[in-house]
Amino acid sequence: MIVGTAGHIDHGKTTLVKALTGVDTDRLKEEKARGITIDLGFAYARFAGEAVTGFVDVPGHERFIHTMLAGAGGIDYALLVVAADDGIKPQTLEHLAILDLLGISRGLVAITKADLANPARLEGLTAEIRGMLSSTSLREAEILPVSATTGQGIELLKERLAEAEGATIASSADGRFRLAVDRCFTLSGAGTVVTGTVRSGSVGIGDQVVVSPSGLAARIRSLHAQNQQAERGFAGQRCALNLAGEGISKDAITRGDMVVDRYLHAPADRIDAELSVLESEPKPIGEWFSARFHHGSAEAGVRIVPLENPVPPGGSGRVQLVLDRPIAAAVGDRFILRDVSAQRTIGGGRLVDLRAPLRKRRSSERLGFLKAASLPHAGGALVALLDVPPFLVELDVFARDRALSEEELQAAISFAAAEVIESASARYALSANKRAGFSDDIQRVLTAFHAENPDLQGIGRERLRLQVTPRLPAPAFLVTLRAEQVLGRLVLEGAFVRLPGHEVRLSDKEEALYAQILPHLEGEERFRPPRVRDFSEMLGVDEREVRRVLKLCVRLGRVDEIRHDHFFTRQATAEMVEIIKDVAANVERGEFSAGLFRDRVNNGRKVAIEILEFFDRQGVTLRRGDIRRVNPHRLDLYGGPAPEAVEGRDSSPVGRPDFKF
Template sequence: MIIGTAGHIDHGKTALVGALTGVDTDRLKEEKARGISIDLGFAYLPTENGILGFIDVPGHERLVHTMLAGAGGIDFALLVIAADDGVMPQTREHLAILDLLGVSRGLVALTKADLVDAPRRAAVSSEIAAALEGTALAGAPILPVSARTGEGLAELRDALVAAAATVAGRNEGRFRLSVDRSFALAGAGTVVTGTVVSGAVAVGDRVVVSPSGLAARVRSIHAQNRPAERGIAGDRCALNLAGEGVTAPAISRGDVVLDPSLHAPTDRIDARLRVLASEPKPLGTWFPARLHHGAVEIGARVVPLSAEAMAPGDEGLVQLVLERPIAAAVRDRFVLRDTSARRTIGGGRFLDLRAPARKRRTPERLAVIEAAAEADPAVALAGLLELPPYHLDLDAFARDRALATDAPAALAAGLGLVTLAAGGVTLALSASRWAGLRAGIAEALAAYHAANPDLAGMGVEKLRLEQAIRLPRPAFLLALARLAEAGMLAVEGAWVRLAGHEVRLTPRDEVLWEAVEPMLAGPERFRPPRVRDIAGRLDEPEAEIRRLFKLLSRLGKVDEVAHDHFFLRPVVSVMVGHAKALAADGEFGAAAFRDRIEGGAGAGEHAVGRKVAIQILEFFDRHGVTLRRGDLRRINRHRLDLFGVADAPPAAGDDAAKASALSP
């Protein structure tokens, strides 16, 4: 159990911790000279219920920011109040901070009890009980103690040991440690200390220091001041880190050492804020403050969302715009202090780490924030999926809440979600929204077929943009692949059609196509005859051949590369593949492309020629497959699937493989 001291300066916090543990937590020369705590101090007490870790914090008003750096990871508050002074200004501020941080377990040590008589003890105890009213520590036990005479120390120790037996486990998410010290140790290297906020870490694990993104490896661990192979949530840990660029100055108080999958810093956060009643004025838009989260302190601007301003004592939604990114998680606690570091303004919880800069007060946006505020991830996820855009990145949802690695799959199974893993994102929809998407696609295709019975189908992008649930393109392609597997529809080239819809050539057109198709294949495939040449060979009117090709183009069988110059669709795919191969070595010119396809066509009378090669490349330019700069071109990999060419071979069984195979 991690115990944090709190209280006014010179009320005996350090002396009390020393009397309990035998450790003087004032380690700095200046602390010993002045007789006050300036930085965080740490001590440990082995007991029958495990090791009790103490974080001794400064009580001076100018060092409240240091107190906050130690208070973020505590399980139990030891509020220290001197019997001769009673409740003092920093007592009240520390108590308010503990309340804002949600610390609900603790007790009060009435120190220097040997200096006062029984009536004074009773009077101060009544004063303390009144100060605790209305806070999370209301009704906490008050134990008179004296570090000088030893009075009450045994009872205090017993109370702390009993509390340790009932300490609740922290969440079982991915590993996060909030750094409060970073230093170099002779013979070891860089060491960071802090409290493990969630998850676990083991010797040899790869970690990232966030927000800087510095990669490191854990060489050794001390947990609760003892060598260990693992550190778990709730432990005070010292991690010996190694890696390129890993030095003590490169890691600062306020950084977070975490599982690499959690590294996603943010500088704009939607949150719920409670303003203390002691605040002198309302908080308006762009109110300046200092934000304390974990051990980090950073400048922030407060933008009220629930109202134009937040009055003292109000609670509501705000957006916090930070001066630089920090590492955080949804539901983390924070505290706001004024820019002069004289008073605590309020505090609350983070609700959404990816807050928008615009349209942040719309009813739709406020509904999203309220849904995200649910403590239970499953309840929050279910609520978010019922709000526009009716889908979300499941992996990012779990990452921002620091949930366990297997949480996305467990949430999807528990809620019966439909997931679409494409484009490096796992998109989730509720079963009812998936059914609605299916119905919307079917209705759009049926209406299109009714209005255009002679067309092969509807364009993929047009179909996507007509849906009420508008998925990103990679996910939409995968959705079409799923529906094609189920037999509902078919994807042919750039067109989508219902499974029962088919455009047929007339018997006359079938006969004509049987005569034309061989002319576009074989040795002439990279330089097929034009409409007039085909018409001459077959003794048919040019208009008739042109009409046939226009129909075949809509069916996805041919592409008009240049005016009246049609290529078979499979041949176009092959030519895109040649361009992609050339681009592997960088940009390429028309001559290199001509030589490449001439090699595929074979030398001689069917040579492609520069003019036709340029026409083909200009066709690719128009469709965005190639990007031209002067006389050179490069491949646009985002458009390779337009003619059925994959950017890279997909892994067998991968969902993305299905989308690629059916992509237009």
Template sequence: MIVGTAGHIDHGKTSLIGALTGVDTDRLKEEKDRGISIDLGFAYMPVEGAETLGFVDVPGHEKFIHTMLAGAGGIDFVLLVVAADDGVMPQTREHLAIVDLLGIEHGIVAITKADLVAEERLQEVERQMRDALAGTALADISMIPVSALSGRGVAPLLDEIVGAARRFARRQATGRFRLAVDRSFTIQGVGTVVTGTVLSGQVSVEDHVTVSPSGLNARVRSIHAQNRPSETGRAGDRCALNLAGPGITKTAVGRGDMVCDQHLHAPTSRIDATLRVLGSEPKPIGHWFPVRLHYASAEVGARIVLLAEEPVAPGACTLVQLVLERPIAAAAGDRYVVRDTSARRTIGGGRFLDLRAPARKRRTPERMAQLEGHALTGPKQAIEALLAAPPFYLDLGAFARDRAIAATDLPALTQALGVVQLPLEATTLAMSQASWDKFRNDILARLKTFHADNPDLLGMGVERLRTQAELRLPVPAFRAALQALARPGEIGLDGACVRLADHRVTMTLADERLWHDIAPLLDGTERFRPPRVRDIAGLLAVPEAQVRRLMKLGSRMGKVHEVAHDHFFLREVVAEMVAVIAEISSAADKGWFTAMQLRDRLENGRKVAIQILDFFDRHSVTLRRGDMRRLNRNRLDLFGNLSNGVSDKAGVSGGDSSPVGRPDFKSGRGRETAFGGFDSHSLPPSSGSAGSSR
């Protein structure tokens, strides 16, 4: 259990800690000279039948409230100190307000300097404290008169604290590791050491961690937990970590940083939160109000963006967005405090709800419904509520990260809720069963209607279907959802087309025989410069119109793409050319390349190379600037094949059409898949098609 002091300056907090533990927490020369605490002080006391108690002594002067806040964020039990001769003072009330805003529910009041006043005065001070505590979670805590000088009341006070420690249910070490740094220093022969309170999870010697928000990676060389050498540090412990790694120095890591599990490093500068304004605030808080935000050991400038129309009155609670001057490492559900920019008063505080708050549409009914879900402290209840609110899906990886939930704990949560999971490359999206059934039925109905209206088209374009769907999923999630429908055979995926599984566009027997003769002419070593319709007709001695009609049908069936007028390329060859362009662009300066570079790789002549690039320009696969082009990676998979998976790092997604493995394939590095795009199969069919469907 971590015990923290709170109270006005010169009310005897440090002396009382000394009487309880035998440790003088004032360690700085200036503190000795001035007789006041300036920085955080620490003491430890072994307890028989319980774990070692840690004490955090905070300054009482109003100029050092920011330091007090850096120490108060990790305490479990507050030792409220009020001097019998002075009684309740301004910093007594402010410290008490801060303790209440931080949600600390356990504590005791020590009325110090009891040997200097009469019994009646002690009773009066106790009444003052009862009035000050009224309406807080500490309203009914015990009060004990003490004197650090004479020893009066010290033993009963210690007994109360030790009893609380034995009853204290220490924080669960579940979740991912986070330690809020309050000190950083160098020990000769040891290296950089940081200290702080472990907020969640646990850490072990030789673990690899990240210093956030800077992103420095480090290895834990040794650990002191509760002032003793240890192999591990757990939630609730005061820990000292000896860190080693590139760039790890006492100046690179300091108060306000978070040492955490590497998966948690995702700093944020825009947070939706609750806010309770103290009743002592002189006037309502308006939109874009400037404050100093205190969270854990961090302090940063911020602006309050109201999510309600009216200013928030003193004593009221509301929802706000906090826009920070610089990113911090935080976790959803954690508490914070805000003070005015001149550091003269505490304004209020609350709890972080969503670390990835939107900059736009932050007041819509849909967003308010999401925040209701984020406000639920239980992960299971929060997931259930978020899946029932627009947009009806949830990024499980981001949810677990922002709440510091361990990866091993997430499957049990999702299994208990019975959610439908859509695995992506870096995370998993979840939908409720009801939302999934609605999405599935909508997709199948739209495909059925499309086939009825366009019987001679192979299928509907992925992006067209996505944008028309009632439940609008992001591109990667939509493609994962389509694959989930394709696995049991409800739909088919052909290139960038989606169709019902039983829908086919077929050729007549005569057309199939002619296609059997045409296909080899478009493939092989000549695939990058295939013959045009007129040339094919001459080579096969068939009417040009017949060849053109069949090639148009093949285009609608997804067998070929018309790159230029009457110039058709096989679908897999187009996918191969995209892979070649991806390789050229990756090797080029800032990704920009010329038609000549593509011509040399495809060995097909300048005119054909330009026609190919014009085709990709029209579909936004390439972006043009003068005579230069650059690959648009958002359209990289446009001519690939969804059935081959969400992402294929070895090549452009292509299924059977993938060029990998062909003996004359020339590219193979620098490719990556990105989602999005439009495909030509979504265009209205040309009239007079000879195709048939069944």
């Protein structure tokens, strides 16, 4: 259990922690000289058997509220301190408001310096404190008079902390690892060490991690958990991590950074959130309101954009937070807002969507999405998200932004009874109803297209994708089309899609003419076939008729028109794609000239260039000057591997359109 102190300056927080643990948490020379806490202090003690209870001692001065927030973000139990001789003061109220906004409901109020007050004073102060707590998450907290000088109530307080430690439910370590850094220093003989509270997951010696948002990669050389050397640290524990890696140093890591599982590194600077405003605020939070944003141990400037109406004092609403720098965060994390002059706390809330859009942020569809995304249970949120536009969830983004492990993600998918569409670059979920409707929608569009265009081979794949709901990304759409083809519901022919029963047929006369043409398109001459005028002279048939029949065969997928009046069989086209792949595979960086291709097909330079320009237009090759390279994402047009089978830049979250940094 992690206990955090809270309360006004000089009310005895540090002295109380020393009486409980024997540790003076004021470690800085200035703290000793001035007799006040300036930075976070830490102490540990055993109250319940072998369990180690950690203490985070925070400053009480109003100038150091930002430091108090850095320590309060990871606590399990609040120890609110009120001095018997001084009573409730401004920072008592502000600290209590912060604890309430952070959702901390477990805690105890210690009336310190009880030896300086008579029973009547203690009774009256207890009543005041009870009234102060009545509308907060600590309304059930016990109030104990204590004195570090005489020892009054100290043993009873230790008993209460032991009971709280025993009642603490261990945080789940199933999620992905995140540690909010509150200190970074260099230790002689070890190197760079960071300390903080593990927010989720677990970490062990030798694990590879990332310091976010900077993106520095590191390895865990050794660690301490709850002030003890350990092999592994778990969620809910305070840990010290000895980091090693290129660029890792005391100056490279600061308070506010997070050490995370590599999968989670995806900083955010535009976040949609739920905001609650304190009743003490003088006016509503309106458009582009400036404030200071506190999350975990991080602090940043922020502009607030209400998504519905201005958020009134004592009220709540959905807002968009536009940060002046990216932070590492997770959906569901709590945050606090303070005014830009650091004079008062404005409010706080929960993060809902880390990839908030700049446009259409107030649309009804967007607000429906946020309502669904705000559900705390991952499975429940997935169910709700699949029921609102765009009726599609990218599962890896969903899991990453919630710091879910693969096991937790699979549990959410099972809870939602979701249908998964999986490609090498991404996984998507649809509800069972939407997946069935998606198949029906494809059938509807194909049927209508064939009715309006009976002489066309089929509809273009991209055109079909844009007409069905939900609108899947192109690689995932191709996966679904192939699944539909396996079930016999449609036929894929290159870049075209048709119903199984649809076929553009040639007449007997047209078939007879094509039968005369076909032998000249195959065999050794397949890469340099005659042109339309050559067939006209060779067969004694009108040039327009030859052209018309060959264009019908293009629609049937039998041939491809590489250049005007120059037709190749589809088999020859596919074979040339394989030749291009082989040529590219055997040259440096996969870049080849037209001459290398010409030599392989044993063709003239002019025809070879015409063929390559055809593949340029199809997107199979990418040209820069006289050099070309293969575009792996278009090879499926002619029977090559599917685009999702090629690993590339999009496998990184930073390369995907959901990632905004």
